[in-house]
Amino acid sequence: MIRAATAADVDELAAVAAATFPLACPPESDPADVAAFVATHLSPQAFRDYLRDPDRIVLIACEEQRILGYTMLIRGEPDDPDVQSAVPLRPTVELSKMYTAPEAHGRGVAAALMSHALRHCTALGAACVWLGVNQDNARAQRFYAKSGFEIAGTKTFQLGNNVENDYVMVRGLSPTAPRP
Numbered sequence: 001m002i003r004a005a006t007a008a009d010v011d012e013l014a015a016v017a018a019a020t021f022p023l024a025c026p027p028e029s030d031p032a033d034v035a036a037f038v039a040t041h042l043s044p045q046a047f048r049d050y051l052r053d054p055d056r057i058v059l060i061a062c063e064e065q066r067i068l069g070y071t072m073l074i075r076g077e078p079d080d081p082d083v084q085s086a087v088p089l090r091p092t093v094e095l096s097k098m099y100t101a102p103e104a105h106g107r108g109v110a111a112a113l114m115s116h117a118l119r120h121c122t123a124l125g126a127a128c129v130w131l132g133v134n135q136d137n138a139r140a141q142r143f144y145a146k147s148g149f150e151i152a153g154t155k156t157f158q159l160g161n162n163v164e165n166d167y168v169m170v171r172g173l174s175p176t177a178p179r180p
Helices: 007-024 031-041 045-053 081-086 109-123 138-148
Strands: 001-004 057-064 066-075 092-100 127-132 151-159 162-172
Touching: 001 045, 001 109, 007 031, 007 045, 007 066, 007 092, 007 127, 031 092, 031 109, 031 151, 045 057, 057 162, 066 109, 066 162, 081 127, 081 162, 109 127, 138 162
Parallel strands: 092 127
Antiparallel strands: 001 057, 057 066, 066 092, 127 162, 151 162
């Protein structure tokens, strides 16, 4: 089941985020930098703040009351100049986070979450969706390409003292897609 996250979900959501974010990082990432990012951006308080932000939507994939994955959608104009030049259509929504627990890999959870997220973006009136994915994360890139995203540019992502290189991937949306 895919649904919007609520305040009651933030502790479990943060735990899933803390377990899954490191899996998307390059192997040479400093564990202290990853832990600092998680503590700052993926804590229960961070998710409380995200849920209060009217421009953010956090969707979760659940099975038997357990969170198996999540995604965050952010409405609004990208503030990064590299992203602005790579994303051709407006209005746009950023698919900011898209993670599933390792035990959910290969079970269709990410595909269901993506499908729901794309329908939600269409319902919001977005012309396209964009995301950033580490250039070394081939598995995620394959998933996004299978979901209709194409590489449109590059951007950087600060993880501690390291600057990571990301692809900007974009997918146009059909205004006639079914609503969630």
